[in-house]
Amino acid sequence: MPKRNDKRDTAKAEYVKRRRSGEKINLKEFAATLGVTYGTVRNWKKIDQWEDAIERKRGGQPGNKNSRGKKNAKGNPGGGAPDGNTNAEKDGAYSTIHLDRLTEEERAWLDAIPTGxxxxxxxxxxxxxxxxxxxxxxxxxxxxxxxxxxxxxxxxxxxxxGPDAEGKTADxxxxxxxxxxxxxxxxxxxxxxxxxxxxxxxxxxxxxxxxxxxxxEKRYALELARLDIAKMRATGEVDIDPEGDEEDEEEAPHDKDSGAVS
Structure with a gap:
């Protein structure tokens, strides 16, 4: 097995470090500084997954000045819209639905909708x-x-x-x-x-x-009936509903003493 190039790990570390700082890197120029070919650096980048090693932070990247001088929303120290914020919604067509935030009326309406x-x-x-x-x-x-x-x-x-009703400039x-x-x-x-x-x-x-x-459903019910008939013919067994009402047998009226039927 060929020996691993000593510059390989160094190249990855340097690339990841510079990319995390927001710098754009030209691979050809980067290869020249390492003293290796462009193809070699490109293979190292693909095989060792250099891009996956770059941890991107949420929000603006290093060097971004778009939010300089601006404050977070009240009660939201982390930046961005607070969880559950709906200020940007227009008609709700693209809203994210959270079941735990539904009103009682919405829950009742949802429960009434069939699911079958x-x-x-x-x-x-x-x-x-x-x-x-x-x-x-x-x-x-x-x-x-x-x-x-x-x-x-x-x-x-x-x-x-222009000026509003109070004389102040308003959008x-x-x-x-x-x-x-x-x-x-x-x-x-x-x-x-x-x-x-x-x-x-x-x-x-x-x-x-x-x-x-x-x-x-009709074909399914018919097929079940056919299977029941085939089972009776093959085994002679008849399924009886255990919950069915049993009729009481009544004796025919007769004279117990004489045994003669009137």
């Missing part, structure tokens, strides 16, 4: 049917509107810093420009029909899944 495959499909199908109905009602409403009538779609409010205090985008009833009907097609497609897919599940 069949029950969950049926639950989702009901919601889609309601959504389908709302879209169809909205389409009918817009179809009755005047074709020339316009509806506000979006409003872009452009503002600049977005003065409106610079307002842009209003409108669309016609025809455009809205077109958009709603596209949404209706998506909902209807999902309804068809769910209906197919439910039907297939029902057919599978």
């Amino acid at each position: 495959a069949s029950a969950n499909n049926a639950y989702e199908l009901k919601l889609l049917r309601i959504q389908q109905r709302h879209i169809m009602e909205k389409i009918a409403e817009y179809e009755k509107c005047n074709p020339e009538e316009l509806f506000t779609a979006t409003i872009t409010d452009m503002r600049k810093p 977005s205090a003065v409106q610079k420009m307002a842009m209003v985008n409108k669309d016609s009833a025809f455009v809205r009907v077109t958009q709603l029909r596209e949404a209706l097609n998506k909902v209807s497609g999902r309804i068809i897919s769910l209906t197919t899944q439910i039907r297939q599940q029902e057919e599978f």
Whole structure:
């Protein structure tokens, strides 16, 4: 086995040290300072996993001055947003859900949602049917509107810093420009029909899944019945429900003394 190059460990230590300090290293120039070839240094870096040895600290890297002069949020000595902070959320569509932070109302709503495959499909199908109905009602409403009538779609409010009600400079205090985008009833009907097609497609897919599940359950029950019949034919044993009610046998009325039947 060839002897390990003495410069190999030294090269790794030097590389990791300089990279941790935030320095960018050119491997060719680094190899030249070591007195070895570029290919040798590149192989050492890959085999000995130099990059994995660089411990990156959370937050700004060495030399970063972006947060100089700024203070942490109140009650948060570690920097960054405190755990559970939701200040940056807009509508909650991309929120991280923590079960231990749900309200009682949210917990009750969550517990009421079915978790089984069949029950969950049926639950989702009901919601889609309601959504389908709302879209169809909205389409009918817009179809009755005047074709020339316009509806506000979006409003872009452009503002600049200026004095507020108290005379102090505040961000977005003065409106610079307002842009209003409108669309016609025809455009809205077109958009709603596209949404209706998506909902209807999902309804068809769910209906197919439910039907297939029902057919599978019927076939499964039929197969169990066939197995029971085959078992009875093979063994002569009949399974009796141990919890079934037993009927009391009543003696036929007769004359105990004479033995004659009246």
